[in-house]
Amino acid sequence: DDIQFLAGKERTQEEFFHTFNTLYESNKQIVITSDRPPKDITTLEERLISRFEWGLTTDIQAPDYETRIAILRKKAQLENLNVPTEVIDFIAGKILSNIRQLEGALTKLTAYSTLTKNELSVSLTQEILKDIIPLENKKVSIGQIQKGVSNYYNIKFNSLLSKKRTKDIVLARQVAIYLSRELTDMSLTSIGGAFGGKDHTTIIHSYNKIKNKIKKDKNFKGIINNLVLNIKRG
Incomplete structure (x- = not known):
């Protein structure tokens, strides 16, 4: 693994x-x-x-909404759990990352319900899973993004801020800029300043470059999704 x-x-x-x-x-x-x-x-x-590359290489994406619902229903059925539809819908809409987190959330809910004899509801679910759900909506800083991207691509942090144009550094820098626009409320000028004084034209170009690559390349889209999760956890 x-x-x-x-x-x-x-x-x-x-x-x-x-x-x-x-x-x-x-x-x-x-x-x-x-x-x-x-x-x-x-x-x-x-x-x-x-x-x-001798064998089969396949891309495993994070489960979509319908798949997450199906996973939760199957888990509830296998464990003989009585979970209201609205609770399953709520969990599927809030936990977007992976199957382990989905199943872990359901297990935590049902354990609490069994111990306290309380019926499961959306409001109760929000309270019980408050330590899990905020991760999906967690705000991050540009510094955290830069650190996460540099670690992922195994390049020096300062390289993201430099004028170096080697292929791996350019890609990492563009990814970091893209995520800075997606995950923060910072202006183009502020993002440019955080990347060594890049102008807004460069920031827009980098953002659009990665946005288009995500649309065309499913593997790359998966990489970006994983990066977002790692940065929010970090």
Whole structure:
């Protein structure tokens, strides 16, 4: 799981390379997860990338609203839980990130209801899940965004603020600018100032570049969604 954390760790990559080969030659099934495609993991050895791409590579997106409702209903059915429809709808509309959080929220609710003998309602759900739900609407600063993006792309924080034009730095900088517009209420001028004095034309160009890339590339859209969650958790 989280194979992207091998990036930059030469000895660990060497050990994993031999482990992978041993498992593969023994006809074992290997399942690897990452928050980005193998080719997008910087400083990952080419021989590992090629092996990761031998098998099926598929993009797993965060569940949409209808899928979240279906997951909650199935969980309630399997656990023989009596959860009102409006409560399931509320949870599905508030917890957008992943299946574990959805199921964890439902488990927390039903445990509380069982212990206190209180019937579940939307208002009770809001109170019980108040430590979970705010994460989805949590405000973040540009500094937090810059830190999260630089960590994700494995580049130095100061590179985002510099005039360097290497491909990986440009992409990371544009992503950080895009997220700064999406996740904060800062003006174009303020965002530009936070990125080394970039003018508003550059900010708009960067924003539109990433916005269009998200529309065309599902993998990239998933990366951005994961970044948002990581930044809000951070």
